[in-house]
Amino acid sequence: MIKIAIVALPYCHGSGVIGIMDFFAAANFCDQPTPSDGPRFDCQIVTVDGAPVTTYSGVSIAPTTEWPDYNPDLIIVGSAMEAVLGDRHIDTSLARSAPIHDWLRNSHQQGATLASVCTGSFVLAEAGLLANQVATTHWRAAPAFRRRFPEVRLEADELLIDNGQIICAGGATSFVDLCLYLVEKLGSPSLALACSKLLILDARRTEQTPYMSFYSSLAHQDDAIAETQRWLETHYNDPLSVDQLAGIAGIGTRTFKRRFKDATGETPLHYIQQMRIEAAKHQLESTQQQTSQIIWGVGYEDTSSFRRLFKRTVGCTMEQYRRRFSYVTPRLTSHKQQPLASENHSH
Numbered sequence: 001m002i003k004i005a006i007v008a009l010p011y012c013h014g015s016g017v018i019g020i021m022d023f024f025a026a027a028n029f030c031d032q033p034t035p036s037d038g039p040r041f042d043c044q045i046v047t048v049d050g051a052p053v054t055t056y057s058g059v060s061i062a063p064t065t066e067w068p069d070y071n072p073d074l075i076i077v078g079s080a081m082e083a084v085l086g087d088r089h090i091d092t093s094l095a096r097s098a099p100i101h102d103w104l105r106n107s108h109q110q111g112a113t114l115a116s117v118c119t120g121s122f123v124l125a126e127a128g129l130l131a132n133q134v135a136t137t138h139w140r141a142a143p144a145f146r147r148r149f150p151e152v153r154l155e156a157d158e159l160l161i162d163n164g165q166i167i168c169a170g171g172a173t174s175f176v177d178l179c180l181y182l183v184e185k186l187g188s189p190s191l192a193l194a195c196s197k198l199l200i201l202d203a204r205r206t207e208q209t210p211y212m213s214f215y216s217s218l219a220h221q222d223d224a225i226a227e228t229q230r231w232l233e234t235h236y237n238d239p240l241s242v243d244q245l246a247g248i249a250g251i252g253t254r255t256f257k258r259r260f261k262d263a264t265g266e267t268p269l270h271y272i273q274q275m276r277i278e279a280a281k282h283q284l285e286s287t288q289q290q291t292s293q294i295i296w297g298v299g300y301e302d303t304s305s306f307r308r309l310f311k312r313t314v315g316c317t318m319e320q321y322r323r324r325f326s327y328v329t330p331r332l333t334s335h336k337q338q339p340l341a342s343e344n345h346s347h
Contacts, residue, residue: 002186004043005072008063009123010096013079014055016117016175017045020076023179023195027187030194040187044070048099067103074182075107079118079138079172090144093119094126101127108165115167115182117175124166125149135168136161143217143265157315176201214274216264224249225263228256236275237299242268276300277313284322291318 004024008017021043028039046067047053052060080093104127108114116124121137122145124130130152137145142156155161159170159177169178180201184192195201216233218226228249245268246256260268276298283294292303300306311317316324 001038001042002040002074003070003072004041004074004076005065005067005070006043006045007067007075007077007100007120007123008045008047008053008055008061009078009080009093009120010048010053011056011080011093012053012061013118013172014057014059014061016078016172017055017061020078020117020175020179021045023176023199024183026198027179027183027191027195030191030198031187044072046070046100048097067100071110072107072112074113074115074186075104076115076117076175076178077104077120077123078175079120080122090122090148094122097123097126104129111165113165113167115169115178117169117178118172121145121168122148124168125152129166130168133163133166134161135163136170137168138171214278216271216275220263222259222263224251225256225260228260229264232272232275236272236279237297239299240272273309274313276306277310280306280310280318281314281321281325284318285325285327291322294318 006017006020024041024043028041031040044065045063046065047063050063050066052062054060108129118138119141121135134153134155136155136158139156142154145154159174160181161168180192180196183195216229218229228245231248243253246253249256264271279298280294283289295303295306314321
């Protein structure tokens with residue numbers, strides 16, 4: 001029997017805890033052991049202080065065991081939704097998780113595999129378990145993760161990263177991909193396939209790039225750069241130059257480029273590219289406009305160049321993105337009902 005502990009943190013993504021329990025219950029069902037064998041996977045929920053936690057949506061989740069009394073083979077740290085809300089919330093969330101850091105480290109030293117879902121990677125990193133490792137997290141929390149844990153090589157576009165004894169999964173619902181991977185790794189490929197069929201899951205996703213959204217944070221102290229960012233929100237599709245942007249900020253070009261990078265983490269050119277790609281994604285999601293018209297509308301004249309940039313950044317073509325994310329029902333061709341043959345004859 002493989003013993004699994006799921007760490008439910010305060011304000012966690014509730015489905016990422018219960019969903020993992022359900023997934024391994026499904027795996028036990030698909031495994032079809034003989035009565036004498038018992039289930040392959042034993043899942044337990046633990047909380048930091050042994051008390052029920054309230055999820056981000058307000059639902060209470062009670063622990064099924066206490067972590068000091070449980071010696072699991074696998075520990076899965078669930079998401080902490082606060083970690084996508086800013087540095088102050090991250091500090092609060094990680095302070096709450098501090099009591100289990102020693103347990104995580106000791107379990108890892110004794111051979112347990114550790115895994116994280118979404119922003120659960122913050123907890124592993126705070127416990128010192130991801131130093132000089134490759135990791136992933138929710139794409140929106142990536143800038144904060146990089147600032148806080150420069151010793152970790154973050155690959156935010158990856159959905160799953162396996163370092164051997166430590167596995168990280170990306171966004172909140174990536175617990176499904178993580179569970180499928182773990183069932184294959186700890187069970188067998190055939191068992192993972194049986195689970196995917198039972199739960200009606202598509203083939204395993206490998207990256208979260210198509211799901212990423214660019215958002216221009218103004219959470220910095222540089223008023224001149226913030227003013228430029230606000231101006232770009234309505235002028236991103238204009239013909240632009242760095243000299244022009246520096247003039248809007250009221251500072252020299254070299255100083256502007258340095259301060260813009262310090263404030264936003266991006267060069268001015270890359271920042272504008274991201275704004276244009278995000279605008280194109282919105283048009284693909286919400287309209288049936290031709291892709292060439294969309295490209296021209298966001299400020300590019302060279303459609304081939306933008307298509308290459310879009311695919312390199314988003315991980316799929318514009319057409320593939322529209323098929324996956326469009327919420328506009330395509331206009332259907334009207335087919336008037338034809339009269340029956342007998343109705344064509346006059347009586």
